[in-house]
Amino acid sequence: MPRRAARRKPPATLPKRPAKRRDSEPVRYWEVSQRPLQCLAFLAPMIAAYELGMIWLHGSALQQQRPFLAAQQILQWFFSLFGATGYYLPGAALIAVLLFWHLASQHPWKVEGWPLGGMAGESVLLAIPLLLLNDWIPGLAARSAVAQGGTVGSAVLLQAANGTGSRLDDLLLSVGAGLYEELVFRLMIISLLSFVISDVGRARQSIGVACAVIVSSLLFAAHHYAPIGAEEFTSGGFAFRSAAGGYLAGVYVLRGFGLAVGCHVVYDVMAFLI
Numbered sequence: 611m612p613r614r615a616a617r618r619k620p621p622a623t624l625p626k627r628p629a630k631r632r633d634s635e636p637v638r639y640w641e642v643s644q645r646p647l648q649c650l651a652f653l654a655p656m657i658a659a660y661e662l663g664m665i666w667l668h669g670s671a672l673q674q675q676r677p678f679l680a681a682q683q684i685l686q687w688f689f690s691l692f693g694a695t696g697y698y699l700p701g702a703a704l705i706a707v708l709l710f711w712h713l714a715s716q717h718p719w720k721v722e723g724w725p726l727g728g729m730a731g732e733s734v735l736l737a738i739p740l741l742l743l744n745d746w747i748p749g750l751a752a753r754s755a756v757a758q759g760g761t762v763g764s765a766v767l768l769q770a771a772n773g774t775g776s777r778l779d780d781l782l783l784s785v786g787a788g789l790y791e792e793l794v795f796r797l798m799i800i801s802l803l804s805f806v807i808s809d810v811g812r813a814r815q816s817i818g819v820a821c822a823v824i825v826s827s828l829l830f831a832a833h834h835y836a837p838i839g840a841e842e843f844t845s846g847g848f849a850f851r852s853a854a855g856g857y858l859a860g861v862y863v864l865r866g867f868g869l870a871v872g873c874h875v876v877y878d879v880m881a882f883l884i
Contacts, residue, residue, distance in 0.1 A: 643725050643732075646711040649868030651721040652729050653704075653789065656875060660786040661701045667779065677779050680839045681790040704793050708867075733872030736861055740854055740877040784882050788875030795830040795855065796862040796870050819863060827855030 642648055668676045676697070685700040712719075800822040808818030831851035835843045862870035 639725050639728055642722050643729050643869065644866030645717050646708045646715060646867070647717060647719065647721055648725065648729075649866060649871075650705065650708040650712070652726055652868045653708075653871055656785050656789060656871070657701055657704065660782055660789060661698070663778075663782045664697075664786075667776075667782075677783055679783060679786050679790055680833050681787070681794045683838070684794055684833070685790065700790055700793075704789060707793070707797065729869060729872060732865070732869055733876045736865070736869060736873035737876040737880060740857060740873070741880065743853055743857070744850065744881070781879065781882060784878035785875050787878055788871050788873075791830065792858065792862070792867065792871045792874055795826050795833075796859055797867050799826040799829065800859060800862065823856060823859040823863065826859055827852050830855035830858075 664676065682700045685703060686695070689695065689699050689703075800819070803822035803825055804815070804818045806818075807813050807821050808815045811818075813821075831848050831854075833839055834841050834847070834851055841847065858870050858874055861873050
């Protein structure tokens with residue numbers, strides 16, 4: 611009976627086939643929570659709540675008669691330079707900016723569900739220092755009214771708005787302030803100033819970002835007062851808003867646009883309800 615040939619073992623030096631990477635491998639929360647498409651998914655309920663809430667409450671009113679945010683007025687003025695008008699434009703611009711940013715970043719068209727709860731919880735945690743800052747800076751115990759005509763509203767300190775005195779209006783404006791003030795003063799102004807200082811001016815990136823944070827924080831504080839906002843200037847209020855603007859700018863630079871908005875919205879809503 612012929613002997614079967616023994617099976618030869620491959621040489622020990624033969625390289626092993628690399629393990630196939632699993633598609634379900636989780637991406638780190640710190641990185642994925644800053645992706646623009648992830649931010650859009652996180653902010654979509656806030657955008658819908660604000661825009662649909664305002665349509666439901668003031669659908670038949672003229673644009674001039676609606677409650678408005680100063681940041682929205684800035685965006686409307688910018689669009690009017692190109693002949694575009696419409697109450698819907700700021701919301702459409704916010705969505706378009708995040709989509710174009712996503713295209714430029716070349717991330718996959720996939721929203722991770724698991725980080726959304728973490729982003730909500732982190733927004734609450736990030737809002738706590740702002741509430742503490744509100745008590746630490748002197749002269750801020752009594753909140754200023756922002757409604758025109760001397761009407762005292764329930765507006766919060768980080769909301770430059772002209773409300774109607776309705777609590778539901780003011781609550782919706784608290785959400786809208788987080789969306790559109792972060793769009794104007796963090797995403798747009800910090801990005802633009804950083805580009806001008808670092809890319810055009812050839813300064814170091816850290817210097818460009820630092821200068822952009824300082825300037826955007828001062829502009830954020832100033833826009834609450836005339837001629838853009840409606841509040842009477844106080845040194846304590848300006849100091850708080852400048853410090854809060856710097857804090858929110860830091861959140862934007864380190865943790866991304868979505869969490870800067872979430873932090874701002876949570877602070878405004880909590881301060882309004884308290």
